[in-house]
Amino acid sequence: MPRRPTLEFWFEFASTYSYLSAMRIEALAGAADVAIRWRPFLLGPVFAAQGWTSSPFNLYPAKGRNMWRDVAREAARLGLPPLTRPDAFPQNSLAATRIAVHGADEPWIGDYVRAVYTAEFARGQAIAEPGALSALLNDLGLEGPAIVRAATQEPNKSRLRSIGEEAKSRGLYGAPSFLTEDGELFWGNDRLEQALAWAVGDRPAGMR
Template identity: 65%
Template sequence: MHRPVLEFWYEFASTYSYLAAMRIEAAAEEAGVALLWRPFLLGPIFAAQGWTTSPFNLFPGKGRYMWRDMEREAARLGLPFYRPDPFPQNGLLAARIALLGGDHGWGPAFTRAVYTAEFGQGRDISDPVVLSELLTELGVDATSALEKAETDANKTRLRRIGEEAQSRGIFGAPTFFAEDSEMFWGNDRLERALEWVVSDRARRTDFVV
């Protein structure tokens, strides 16, 4: 039987996307839900609101809370956590590579590796050398992957995904979409999103005759 699908929209600079990315596969498998990994960039979305950086930088009180909350949540999930410097990190190249990886089956593994390097080890994910090392560790030809990720076609594809994100009302990450286009925002809404996807599929199946 075809499994219901949950879209997982994530940005590599996003702290809470790190938490979601590291636990979403197990949660989705338990719920019987397939995942569609959608890397994108929040920068253009923030810029459209007149922001030049993360709201966690623009609003210091919110930022202080987020960093403490990340420490608590990472500890609860058994994940390492380092505060990146600078923050937010530039995830443009990583997103281009992850988009390419989605076509070849290694996108999710690469995504987890990038988040681990960034938030688990404090490494600079804008550095092509770091990303090359992560690809090599996954058994991917790093030179070929970087070349393909930087083609005009792949760059245009990522831009169009960003336009899609804006048209669908995404304002932060992680964001999840059910098959009926119901949107859920935040790592703490992952379970609710999975429940919705399953219940929505059940509701629509009930009307099949």
């Protein structure tokens, strides 16, 4: 049986557009017969390398206002719950990302990612505290405290730092980003379908 192509999904829990992609990528990838490689990372160091001290949606208020309206429209179009903006933006996503790095190859990773995003952008809840994340894991039938402890061990912290360096070395500058096996980079929620098509060899005329 032929091996399925793989698409890397690079996402940041503080990213609104990563939220939109995370809520639909498994269904779309399944329909396209593409495997997903979950790649959680932190955008803060990437932004810092570009000279930004915060999200560009905060640095440029007009862009930020339009982003929130755009994400609300897209959430409604996709049948997601009404968008609820958390009190702080961007949120501190370190603890959530460490857990995702720890569980990136586990069968529960997709459910966990969607649970965090739902808490953050559908219910407007904070995701910074390990206790809140432990409760989300418990709700998924997992051992929340044990997973949180494992995620805070030095090998996992080091892995997250290495992933951040990898993101920069591979030219990532925002989230969500999608990387195909031949190194083609697609950026933005609206490029998810194109990334999946490229992954299976369906490419525009003249492109290879």
